[in-house]
Amino acid sequence: MTALTDERLAVRGFVELLRQEQSLLTENSIDPLLILAEKKSADALRLNELSESRRRLLEKYVGVLSSAAIQAWLEGHNHECLLIWQEICTLTEQARQLNNVNGELIQMKLRHNQQSLTALTRAVSQANLYGPDGQTNFSAGTGRSLGSV
Known part of the structure; x- marks a missing residue:
């Protein structure tokens, strides 16, 4: 149960982080986004570790580790863990949706x-104000350079 509780807490935090990311993206706040990106990467790694721990723990009892199989097993064995698992599934879906929207905003x-x-x-190439030598290049229209009489 501790593993599921830890995972639920981590997913909650990740959803909140994705909401912050979305807010920063809509506000065009670039500097805080860079800091948030580092935290997002670290949190994603932590979520993967927690998910792997859960997988190793449950595969002893459940066999095939689909969401439905885990739910069915928990229904028969631990109602409290079932509620935590359902919240994890809901939060994970929220995180997926937020991440998709954030990805679209970034694109x-x-x-x-x-x-x-x-x-x-x-605009720069059409203006062609300066030649390769750094001198002004206005002679195309008049045949004279600027400043000549």
């Missing part, structure tokens, strides 16, 4: 940034 921002860079690059 939108990346596309926007790429489009902005492309527009700036085109």
